[in-house]
Amino acid sequence: MPALLLLLLLSLSMGGELVPCSSAGEGQFAFQGFAAANLTLDGLAAVMPNGLLALTNFTLQTKGHAFNPTPLRFLDVNGATNSTAVARSFSTSFVFAIVSNYDGLSDQGLAFVVAPTTNFSTAIAGQYLGLLDATNGAASDHILAVELDTIMNPEFRDINSNHVGINVNSLISRKAKPAGYYGDDGATFRDLMLNSREPMQVWVDYDGQARQLNVTLAPAHEPKPRYPLLSEAIDLSSVLTETMYVGFSSSSGVVSTHHYVLGWSFSLDGPAPPLDFSKLPALPRVGSKHRSMVLALVLPLATVLIIAAVLAAASFFVWRRRRFAEVRExxxxxxxxxxxxxxxxxxxxxxxxxxxxxxxxxxxxxxxxxxxxxxxxxxxxxxxxxxxxxxxxxxxxxxxxxxxxxxxxxxxxxxxxxxxxxxxxxxYMENGSLDKYLYNNNGPTLDWPQRYWIIKGVASSLLYLHEDWEQVVIHRDIKASNVLLDKQMNGRLGDFGLARLYDHGTDAQTTHVVGTMGYLAPELVRTGKATPSTDVFAFGVFLLEVVCGRRPIESGQHNNRVVLVDWVLEHHRNGSIIDTVDPRLMGKFNTDEVTLVLKLGLLCTHPSPNVRPPVQKVMQYLDGVQLVPDLPSTYMSYSMLVLMENEGFDSYIMSCPPPGMTICSVSDVSSATVLLDGR
Missing domain, CATH: 3.30.200.20 (Phosphorylase Kinase; domain 1)
Known part of the structure; x- marks a missing residue:
């Protein structure tokens, strides 16, 4: 007993108070200075005679680490496997200071780290903070870090040169904010300079039940603010391993800087023990004589560097201006x-x-x-x-x-x-174009409710273009590859590069023929006049395309071209229209809805534009307000119509590009049309 008492008195006399963690199960300690602390140190890290932990010194491009040597059990297994184990709550508090010889100028910062190892031999100094290498981390690293960063590194998307960030397996922060703290009202924000040479206190608290990580910052000697600086919803169960080490990492670069830790406490499943500021070691003073001598050496060199920088900046400005030059009139x-x-x-x-x-x-x-x-x-x-x-x-x-x-x-x-x-x-549409879901046999497919929803969405957009907007907009290139899918798989009609506009109540003007082979209405090729009815024709082909999962024109068994409209029409006449449905639906569809869409597709692709329904009628059919009428007996197949044309339509078809390729014109095209072919 006397020996134990003597050891405790000796520890206090050296400026450190230690509540040790005798096992990973207890998970609590407090260091009021580090003179008597048992830490795992490497690199530049060292404990100074007064108990101050220095993570770095004035050595350039080197790293330093300080870890509690005992691994702590961070996952609450309780008979579960590691994959189902839950991360325990933990809390830590530490006082740090970043001290440089130059006002407002310092090197890289430091980080509080939770890691599965204390071996960071492969990590890089400088902007990598001695934590990761140039690959910038992977999920297998299992590293949680709270960085106190004083250099802005664009490669890590830093928000500024004075910020606090939460990092998981990467030096790109999940969340970051400028250094500072909130007043008790939660609205007033007070800035703090991390490299001010003044001690500051950090609290890192993780609630395992709420899965919430909070980081709070304040000047030393001030109570913990009510509102955290950073609050991130994160489940650390998949980030942490069963046992982890806690500690600090820092690195030096080219500016002489010291990174100090004055005191540190930690606890699992409860708040970290409070730190007693009266027992923390004092920071060394930065002498004015030393600074003056350094400045006397640096200033002449700085003058030369400034001149070189001005010349380089001028050259860069000229190069940059040329690089980003635009055409403006x-x-x-x-x-x-x-x-x-x-x-x-x-x-x-x-x-x-x-x-x-x-x-x-x-x-x-x-x-x-x-x-x-x-x-x-x-x-x-x-x-x-x-x-x-x-x-x-x-x-x-x-x-x-x-x-x-x-x-x-x-x-x-x-x-x-x-x-x-x-x-x-x-x-940007997250899920790309519709055609990849229709024609990529090795990729994902769409079920019938998704297809029907997309069809109704495109019809709604077409009604807006033709009737509801202040002018009539003719899209002229409606097809599956121009229907894009957003994050919720809503169909959005895109690519307006071929669109034309005119006022309501006026007639469309004759233009050059543009569009995609297989979607062109017969009268469009004869007259060159794009109208709402020519859009309806293309929409009808699109309906068949979505239901059948086939392109408008495909190669048959003997290398002959099979026109989708004719193929569906033939099945309709034979009473087997359901046989045209995409086999990848595997029979899982609403027969009434599928039949409605197929019949509507044939009605919209009728050779006579006067028979095709306007888009308002199309919406009523799709919404079930009206029944789709039977096809008239005069319905002529697309191929037969081509054979009967006397104005060169047959020769045009023979000379057209492959199916699915957008064409610009039958004849020469003005540059205004060539500007944007469809896709």
Missing amino acids: DWEDEFGPHRFAYKDLFRATDGFKNGNLLGAGGFGKVYKGVLPGSNLEIAVKRVSHDSRQGIREFIAEVVTIGRLRHRNLAQLQGYCRRNGELLLVYD
């Missing part, structure tokens, strides 16, 4: 809100990297991007254009179409012109 001022800066689109798509490529074809390429600032996900289509012909009229229509607003339309946000190309910006 006076008439585009009226379209300002719809004009995107090329540099924003360049950054959003990571420089149009192949890793962001969504699709490519004769129309150009489409890239996924995230707009800086708003974090809005977009799709950017790059196509060529001739700025000398028709571009003003085309941009005017693009901007007009950008005003369309409907839940089943893929929103066209705007455009940008640069050199010889046009960039069109659309909303």
Whole structure:
């Protein structure tokens, strides 16, 4: 007993109070200074004579770690397997200080770490904080860290150079906020500079039952704020292993900086023991004489560096201006809100990297991007254009179409012109285009309720375009590949590159023939006049396409072309129309709904435009308000109509591109049309 009492008195006299964790089951300790602490240290980490834990010193590009040597049991197994074990609640509190020789300037920060090992020999110093290597972590690392970061590293998407972040298996924070703390009202926010040389206290609390991680920051000697700085809903059961080590990690870079920990407490299944500030070691003073000597050495070098930096900045400015140069003309001022800066689109798509490529074809390429600032996900289509012909009229229509607003339309946000190309910006659709679900036998398929929902959505958007908007909008390229699916699998009609507009009550003007082979109405080829009825024809083909899971034109057994409309019409006449349903539905569909859609598809593709129903009628049929009428006996097959044409339609069909490819025109096409082929 006297020996134990002597040991305790010796510990107190050296400035440290220790409540040890004698086993992983207890999981509680407190260090009021570290003079008598048993820690696992490596790298630059060392305990100073007064009990101060220094994680780094003035050595450049090196790391330091300090861990409690006893692993703690973080998962409550209770007979369960590790995969079903639940993470226990825990709480920790520590006082730290970041001390540099230069006001407001320091090196990398430090992090509180929960890890399955104390061996970080493969980790990198500098911006990696001695935690991870250049791969920036993986799920198998099982690392939880709360970083106190004083350098902004764009590669890790840091929000600024003075922030607190919650990190899981990565140095890219799940959540981060500028360093500071909230007042008792929860609204007043007070900034803190992490590298102010002043001690600060951090609390990290995890509620295993609520699965909530809170991080709180405050100046030393002040009570714990009522509201945490960071609060993240996270289940650590899959992040942590059964036993883990707790400690600190830091690293040095090129600015002489000390990272200190003055005191630390930890507890499993309860609040961490409070720290007694009267027993914490004092921070060393930063001498003004030493700073003056350093500045005397640094200032001449800094002058040379500043001159070099100014020259480099000027060169960079000229290079950057050329790199992001755009084509702008006076008439585009009226379209300002719809004009995107090329540099924003360049950054959003990571420089149009192949890793962001969504699709490519004769129309150009489409890239996924995230707009800086708003974090809005977009799709950017790059196509060529001739700025000398028709571009003003085309941009005017693009901007007009950008005003369309409907839940089943893929929103066209705007455009940008640069050199010889046009960039069109659309909303990004998470699930891509409908055709990949219809024709990819190795990929996912859609059940009948999903298909019927998509059909009704596209019909609703077409009703908006034809009748409900302030002008009549003719889409001219309705097909499965131009129907995009959002996160909830709602069908959205997109790609308005071929669309044309005119006022209600007026007739559509004759234009060049554009569209996709297999969806073109017969009269469109003869007259070149796109109308709501030609859109209805394409929509009818689309209906058959969705139900049958077949393309509008396919190669038959003897390499002859099979037209989907004729194939369904033949089955309808033979009383076997149900046999045309996509076999991947495996008979799991509503027979009445399928029959309705197939008959409606045939009615919409009637050779005579006067027989085709307007979209308002189509919606009534789909909603069950009216029954689809029987097909008239005069219904002539698509192929027969082609054979009877006397105006070159048959030769046109023979010379058309492969099925599914968008064409621009039977004859020469103006550049305004060539600007954006469909897909």
